[in-house]
Amino acid sequence: KFASFVPTKYVLHKPVFEKLANDLAQETGGEVKIKIYASGALGKGPVEQYQRAARRIAEISYGLPGYTSSVFPKTLLIELPGVTQGHQDATRKLWKVMGSHLKSEFKKTVPLAVFVTPPAVLMMRDKPIRSLSDLKGLKIRASSKSAAAILTAYGATPVQMPATKVYTSMSTGVVDGALMGTGSLLIFKLIEPTKYVTMGLPEMPTTLFMVMNEQAYKELSDKNRKILDKLTGLDISLRAAQLEANFGDLGMKKFRALPGKQVIQLSAGEQAKFAKAAEAGVASILSEAEGKGVPARAVFNAMKN
Amino acid sequence: MRVLDNLCVGFAMIAGLILFGLVGLTFLDVIMRYIFSSPIFGARDVLEMGMVVVISLGFPFTWRIGGHIVVDLLPDYGFSFLTAVRDLFVRLIGVVIFGLLAWRSWYTAEDAALFNEKTNMIELPFQPFLWLLAFASVFQVVVLLTESIHILFKENIKHNIKLHQIPGESVVQHD
Amino acid sequence: MDPIIAGIAGLILILLLMSQRVPVALAMMSVGFVGLITLNSWPAALATLVTETWSTAIFYELTVIPFFVLMGNIASMCGMSRDLYTAANSWVGWMRGGLAHGTVLGCTGFAALSGSSVASALTIGRVALPEMARYGYDRKFAAGAVAAGGTLGILIPPSTGFVIYAILTEESIGRLFLAGVLPGILLAGMFMLTIFIQTTLQPAIGPSARRYTWREKRDSLARGLSIIFIIVVSIGGIYGGVFTPVEAAAVGAALALFFAARRKMVSPKMLGTVILNTVSTTTMIYFIIIGAAIFSPFLALTQIPESLAKALNAMELGPIVLLIIVLLAFIVLGTFLDGFAMMVLILPIVLPIIEQSQVPNFLELRPDSSDFKVWFGVIMVVILEMALISPPVGMNVFVVKGVAQDVPMRDIYLGILPFWVAMILCLAVLVAFPQISLLLPNTMLG
Numbered sequence: 054k055f056a057s058f059v060p061t062k063y064v065l066h067k068p069v070f071e072k073l074a075n076d077l078a079q080e081t082g083g084e085v086k087i088k089i090y091a092s093g094a095l096g097k098g099p100v101e102q103y104q105r106a107a108r109r110i111a112e113i114s115y116g117l118p119g120y121t122s123s124v125f126p127k128t129l130l131i132e133l134p135g136v137t138q139g140h141q142d143a144t145r146k147l148w149k150v151m152g153s154h155l156k157s158e159f160k161k162t163v164p165l166a167v168f169v170t171p172p173a174v175l176m177m178r179d180k181p182i183r184s185l186s187d188l189k190g191l192k193i194r195a196s197s198k199s200a201a202a203i204l205t206a207y208g209a210t211p212v213q214m215p216a217t218k219v220y221t222s223m224s225t226g227v228v229d230g231a232l233m234g235t236g237s238l239l240i241f242k243l244i245e246p247t248k249y250v251t252m253g254l255p256e257m258p259t260t261l262f263m264v265m266n267e268q269a270y271k272e273l274s275d276k277n278r279k280i281l282d283k284l285t286g287l288d289i290s291l292r293a294a295q296l297e298a299n300f301g302d303l304g305m306k307k308f309r310a311l312p313g314k315q316v317i318q319l320s321a322g323e324q325a326k327f328a329k330a331a332e333a334g335v336a337s338i339l340s341e342a343e344g345k346g347v348p349a350r351a352v353f354n355a356m357k358n
Numbered sequence: 359m360r361v362l363d364n365l366c367v368g369f370a371m372i373a374g375l376i377l378f379g380l381v382g383l384t385f386l387d388v389i390m391r392y393i394f395s396s397p398i399f400g401a402r403d404v405l406e407m408g409m410v411v412v413i414s415l416g417f418p419f420t421w422r423i424g425g426h427i428v429v430d431l432l433p434d435y436g437f438s439f440l441t442a443v444r445d446l447f448v449r450l451i452g453v454v455i456f457g458l459l460a461w462r463s464w465y466t467a468e469d470a471a472l473f474n475e476k477t478n479m480i481e482l483p484f485q486p487f488l489w490l491l492a493f494a495s496v497f498q499v500v501v502l503l504t505e506s507i508h509i510l511f512k513e514n515i516k517h518n519i520k521l522h523q524i525p526g527e528s529v530v531q532h533d
Numbered sequence: 534m535d536p537i538i539a540g541i542a543g544l545i546l547i548l549l550l551m552s553q554r555v556p557v558a559l560a561m562m563s564v565g566f567v568g569l570i571t572l573n574s575w576p577a578a579l580a581t582l583v584t585e586t587w588s589t590a591i592f593y594e595l596t597v598i599p600f601f602v603l604m605g606n607i608a609s610m611c612g613m614s615r616d617l618y619t620a621a622n623s624w625v626g627w628m629r630g631g632l633a634h635g636t637v638l639g640c641t642g643f644a645a646l647s648g649s650s651v652a653s654a655l656t657i658g659r660v661a662l663p664e665m666a667r668y669g670y671d672r673k674f675a676a677g678a679v680a681a682g683g684t685l686g687i688l689i690p691p692s693t694g695f696v697i698y699a700i701l702t703e704e705s706i707g708r709l710f711l712a713g714v715l716p717g718i719l720l721a722g723m724f725m726l727t728i729f730i731q732t733t734l735q736p737a738i739g740p741s742a743r744r745y746t747w748r749e750k751r752d753s754l755a756r757g758l759s760i761i762f763i764i765v766v767s768i769g770g771i772y773g774g775v776f777t778p779v780e781a782a783a784v785g786a787a788l789a790l791f792f793a794a795r796r797k798m799v800s801p802k803m804l805g806t807v808i809l810n811t812v813s814t815t816t817m818i819y820f821i822i823i824g825a826a827i828f829s830p831f832l833a834l835t836q837i838p839e840s841l842a843k844a845l846n847a848m849e850l851g852p853i854v855l856l857i858i859v860l861l862a863f864i865v866l867g868t869f870l871d872g873f874a875m876m877v878l879i880l881p882i883v884l885p886i887i888e889q890s891q892v893p894n895f896l897e898l899r900p901d902s903s904d905f906k907v908w909f910g911v912i913m914v915v916i917l918e919m920a921l922i923s924p925p926v927g928m929n930v931f932v933v934k935g936v937a938q939d940v941p942m943r944d945i946y947l948g949i950l951p952f953w954v955a956m957i958l959c960l961a962v963l964v965a966f967p968q969i970s971l972l973l974p975n976t977m978l979g
């Protein structure tokens with residue numbers, strides 16, 4: 054059983070989830086079958102997805118580590134600004150440190166795919182952001198605690214709300230904008246309330262995972278487990294990341310095509326200012342994590358270099 | 359039974375006061391956001407965990423006043439013996455379900471510590487709240503068992519709770 | 534075991550348990566649990582039990598329920614229902630059937646403070662029924678107006694009915710709330726039309742009451758101002774997008790408490806009553822949502838909704854026929870099932886069927902779109918309202934019976950009948966014109 058909280062029209066459903074199910078059934082001669090329960094049929098919402106696999110409500114689940122950030126302090130370091138250059142690079146970096154650092158975070162599960170969405174952009178309802186100072190005092194929706202810390206470092210006021218509420222909040226001015234991946238333009242219909250998109254900030258992608266219950270993984274025969282290993286891991290992650298990136302690009306393309314919308318690319322000088330501000334935020338996040346006994350700096354450096 | 363009922367009311371009162379606190383917090387959060395442009399960081403985290411407390415502590419009380427939705431598909435049995443059997447049957451199911459819930463919540467609480475599960479912004483740990491859920495389920499089992507004993511000895515299990523009913527907000531089942 | 538057979542066995546078992554007075558939520562939990570052991574595994578069933586209980590309890594959006602219930606309870610306790618009824622009567626009481634018109638208007642106003650129909654029927658009923666008796670209103674007619682008017686409580690926001698629907702379908706609570714406004718006003722209008730027709734045909738059943746002086750009218754309106762203020766700020770705040778529904782509920786509850794304190798109505802005893810009632814209603818609703826959350830993964834594994842949808846599609850009923858069958862089935866089930874119980878049990882089976890049929894196309898709504906789900910939510914809630922007043926089991930009827938003990942049940946149901954017909958008509962209008970439901974959510978929330 055594969056638990057997915059997203060509907061079947063989701064961009065990864067056919068090319069990744071269904072393809073994996075088909076390939077696995079074919080290569081194991083029908084010995085291992087995956088049935089996908091989409092739209093949260095086995096339990097709603099993204100938050101508990103990891104637990105659904107860990108507790109074997111489903112053998113495989115798809116979700117976001119960011120919803121339970123305390124469980125994945127090391128994995129989520131990939132989302133900090135300045136770690137990655139593009140989704141391919143980010144996904145490779147994740148898998149580079151997977152064995153040495155991250156695997157231990159996936160308790161009671163085996164990560165089948167871990168990858169990222171394209172980096173977050175600033176979507177603003179009526180105030181264009183061309184420089185760091187433009188952000189000062191504006192209310193921006195943040196998706197995680199780290200993102201909130203970075204936004205604070207930029208001088209903005211982070212606001213906490215579920216992704217599904219951003220549309221309404223932006224339409225009506227409860228928040229001035231949101232720092233989210235370009236995929237949200239279409240998924241959460243943010244393409245409508247957003248007037249200005251600012252790109253070129255220090256990269257902050259969003260991580261996604263597909264995990265399998267550890268026990269169920271061990272129960273597979275050696276042969277079948279090898280087949281599963283071959284079908285999952287870095288390659289499937291890269292492919293998923295590419296699909297997410299294509300979807301984000303599609304959102305941006307549609308956005309550009311609409312009248313009255315504007316895409317702002319930060320100048321090199323401003324990018325440097327953002328990067329400098331972000332550095333301070335990153336430093337404080339890292340030292341806070343170190344304070345809690347997470348070897349954050351070591352993982353951060355291992356990812357970066 | 360009377361002691362249990364008093365405990366039920368006490369827990370429900372605590373739950374209600376916490377609820378007032380949550381209303382106040384959310385209200386303040388809105389005010390802070392609009393007037394001072396600085397929302398309360400982590401208000402949502404507190405709200406989420408606070409509701410676990412409210413539900414856990416409020417549940418036994420609601421059970422005792424018969425506040426849960428029951429369907430009257432069939433007319434009442436005339437015989438008190440059959441009614442007693444039926445009432446015991448309902449409680450047996452309740453004991454099994456809440457017993458399992460108590461056991462698994464305790465287990466999940468340890469899992470939460472292992473996984474390091476916390477709320478997303480101000481990192482309130484899940485574990486104590488899962489303990490509370492386990493405790494509330496155990497308490498519910500005690501209530502159900504006490505009721506069962508009273509039914510076996512043909513005593514009245516009607517609640518002793520003095521409730522000044524507000525017209526209708528509670529859909530109370532009168533038996 | 535074959536999943537479909539297991540599913541059918543599960544549904545039969547649920548009905549059996551419910552008939553033995555097992556609380557609906559407990560019946561769903563236990564059948565869902567046993568079903569998950571059968572179709573999945575023992576550890577999965579145990580894990581679902583805890584995971585779904587926990588995730589329901591920490592579900593942020595659901596907090597609108599305790600907050601709005603609290604607001605309604607405070608409003609009831611400090612006499613706001615009486616104020617509303619008096620204000621309405623001072624304007625329409627002099628007309629033929631005026632007190633009945635006033636009842637419907639009072640219920641409409643109170644519905645905007647309270648999320649529950651039973652509460653609306655009871656608080657307004659306590660004030661309105663004695664008043665109508667005093668002026669010699671026909672008892673059937675008066676009871677019908679109160680029972681029917683009260684049902685508006687779950688159509689006009691805030692509404693626990695919409696919140697539960699939103700949780701089951703993952704639709705936005707704010708959109709559903711706004712979708713209920715115009716249909717609520719439409720239904721209130723149809724109730725008043727019903728009263729007008731009845732009193733025109735039989736003037737004796739609803740004589741006119743006294744005329745209020747201008748001064749009285751002004752004073753009663755002034756007293757009602759605080760209520761209007763709460764409604765405008767909280768519900769208006771959702772419409773204007775100033776607040777999320779949870780925030781609006783918190784602001785509404787805080788304002789209600791503030792006005793109660795200004796009227797010097799806050800005492801330890803009042804607070805105790807408000808707390809105990811709010812807590813019991815809240816846990817009752819959470820419990821039934823938890824029951825549904827444990828039952829629905831089992832239902833998904835049985836594949837019953839998919840198979841039923843396929844079978845019905847193969848029969849190629851026209852969209853109108855299918856829709857009528859579904860609505861009739863709901864109305865019939867609603868006669869003896871509790872409305873919420875019916876919704877959490879049947880909706881997960883029926884919604885996919887309609888979504889995959891020709892109905893959305895026929896209505897020019899995209900299936901699986903927010904518009905379709907919001908529209909169906911309104912239809913669903915109107916059906917819940919009908920369930921509340923249809924024999925043999927109708928909560929609102931019991932409530933009216935509780936206030937007017939001397940009126941026989943049969944007479945109350947007879948008095949309700951014309952209003953029930955009005956609801957059928959309203960349902961037909963809402964099906965024919967989905968725009969009525971969708972206008973507000975779409976203009977404001979996009």
Ligand code: NA
Pocket residue numbers: 643644645646647648649685686687688689690691692
């Ligand atoms: Na209402």
Ligand code: NA
Pocket residue numbers: 867868869870919920921922923924925926927928
């Ligand atoms: Na009924």
